[in-house]
Amino acid sequence: MLSSDIEALIFVAIRFLSRRQRVRIVFSPFIFTTRGRKWLDAARRAYYAFVLGKIDIAIVHSRAEVGRYDCVFPRARARFVFVPFGLNINPRAAVLAEAKAQPPHARIVVVSAGKSGRDYGTLFKAVEGLDVETRVVCDFAPAIPPVPPGARVTVLGDCHERAYFDELARSDLVVVPLAVEDISAGQMVLIQSKALGRPTIVTDTPTIRDYVTDGVDALLVPLGEANAMRAAIERLAGDAELRARLGEAAMASYERDYGTRGFMSNLVAAIG
Numbered sequence: 001m002l003s004s005d006i007e008a009l010i011f012v013a014i015r016f017l018s019r020r021q022r023v024r025i026v027f028s029p030f031i032f033t034t035r036g037r038k039w040l041d042a043a044r045r046a047y048y049a050f051v052l053g054k055i056d057i058a059i060v061h062s063r064a065e066v067g068r069y070d071c072v073f074p075r076a077r078a079r080f081v082f083v084p085f086g087l088n089i090n091p092r093a094a095v096l097a098e099a100k101a102q103p104p105h106a107r108i109v110v111v112s113a114g115k116s117g118r119d120y121g122t123l124f125k126a127v128e129g130l131d132v133e134t135r136v137v138c139d140f141a142p143a144i145p146p147v148p149p150g151a152r153v154t155v156l157g158d159c160h161e162r163a164y165f166d167e168l169a170r171s172d173l174v175v176v177p178l179a180v181e182d183i184s185a186g187q188m189v190l191i192q193s194k195a196l197g198r199p200t201i202v203t204d205t206p207t208i209r210d211y212v213t214d215g216v217d218a219l220l221v222p223l224g225e226a227n228a229m230r231a232a233i234e235r236l237a238g239d240a241e242l243r244a245r246l247g248e249a250a251m252a253s254y255e256r257d258y259g260t261r262g263f264m265s266n267l268v269a270a271i272g
Contacts, residue, residue, distance in 0.1 A: 086263020
């Protein structure tokens with residue numbers, strides 16, 4: 001199982017030279033994004049069609065992407081297979097213990113994170129004028145739009161590993177605002193939030209629906225709708241019992257499906 005197209009091509013060559021054609025090559029994860037320039041998109045599509053013509057399985061992290069890539073690459077030898085994203089947080093127990101020992105915040109703390117496919121503009125509109133503190137973990141400046149004067153927003157550009165997990169664990173709620181619908185985005189932060197038992201609001205996209213049940217382990221809000229996101233934030237901010245219920249269900253979901261054991265079980269089941 002390989003994580004890049006270059007590695008895949010190297011092992012394709014090794015398989016050919018060693019005449020071990022029965023060895024399967026798995027590319028995980030596969031994400032194809034467009035660049036907005038026709039010539040560049042055409043060149044990238046041709047290149048990845050070549051790669052997909054040589055490997056056996058391409059892992060994707062949403063069911064929606066299986067159908068999309070079957071259409072984009074109709075002649076691919078590779079079989080597109082959905083395997084839910086999974087991860088392990090090494091200091092999870094220590095992070096949870098330290099967060100539990102912290103006193104309550106003076107006001108509700110909202111944490112958001114990530115840089116790929118994010119819609120922080122909608123989040124900033126949603127929290128404008130609310131009595132909440134919003135902390136955004138993002139080290140990619142172009143992803144951060146101007147902050148409205150009525151929003152209490154702090155951008156953390158150098159917050160990684162343990163410091164990042166501490167931010168998530170000590171939050172009152174997590175928001176994952178997404179701007180894209182056709183490729184995987186936001187699943188890592190969502191699952192990290194689940195692992196730490198945080199109540200989460202996430203944009204409702206086809207690639208996210210495989211990971212949450214609205215009202216059970218997260219709240220879903222429509223793409224680009226700041227008023228709906230604002231209403232969800234106000235709802236959670238004013239309901240500690242709902243926050244606790246969503247957080248408990250999220251952690252149970254992580255432990256069942258998205259930790260190391262769950263991910264490996266899903267992977268083995270998918271690729272045989």
